[in-house]
């Protein structure tokens with residue numbers, strides 16, 4: 308069994324037998340793909356998009372991506388399929404053809420991007436990922452710049468005021484609209500067809516996913532953390548590879564419930 312208990316103790320045996328219809332929420336980086344040296348380097352197993360499409364069918368449409376990436380990026384890597392998506396850590400939500408939530412563009416965010424590009428130009432290995440409504444500063448390739456980069460992001464977040472929050476992640480910090488989180492996004496989708504009435508299952512790997520775990524736990528669902536790190540999720544899978552095996556198998560068998568995550 309791949310799954311381990313994390314110490315947050317719901318009755319695991321109950322989940323292992325739970326066959327209720329689920330709504331599946333999936334993070335992208337570190338969950339569907341392994342973490343790579345830079346945002347552009349990720350490689351998605353070519354079987355995954357079609358498998359997710361089949362799973363979506365098995366779940367009566369209740370499958371969504373919940374990611375820090377922009378919708379445009381996820382649409383591109385998962386083409387030709389288009390999935391319901393809560394992007395930019397919940398600030399931009401598309402369900403079917405409908406935009407449920409979209410943060411406003413701001414001149415302050417544009418100014419922050421310019422300031423970050425100037426910083427990156429003077430520090431080898433620093434990457435600025437401009438996502439239009441948000442921006443990420445990456446130091447995975449320049450770990451020695453960690454403190455300076457984080458200080459700059461904190462200063463920019465303070466300058467931008469309460470409409471923006473700092474989202475820390477794996478060798479990254481991001482300026483994101485303060486109005487949303489992965490938790491609010493999942494809660495919003497859970498009030499919407501085809502998600503409403505199902506048991507939410509959210510799988511992620513990072514601190515940004517903890518907002519989602521908290522929301523799913525409060526809704527009586529199952530949260531699963533990929534990899535190590537402190538977590539509110541009661542259950543853990545060791546790697547994206549382990550998750551991929553479960554999802555590919557479920558796409559084949561046509562069966563995915565909370566109990567499936569005990570059979571990887």
Ligand SMILES: O=P(O)(O)OC[C@H]1O[C@H](O[C@H]2O[C@H](CO)[C@@H](O)[C@H](O)[C@H]2O)[C@H](O)[C@@H](O)[C@@H]1O
Pocket residue numbers: 334335336337338341342343344345346347348349373374375376377436443445447476477478479481513515
């Ligand atoms: O919510 P997610 O789908 O997990 O997205 C979170 C951020 O992931 C990406 O950055 C992370 O993955 C990169 C590629 O593996 C890695 O190089 C970087 O160090 C990680 O922080 C992405 O680039 C961000 O936009 C997402 O917000």
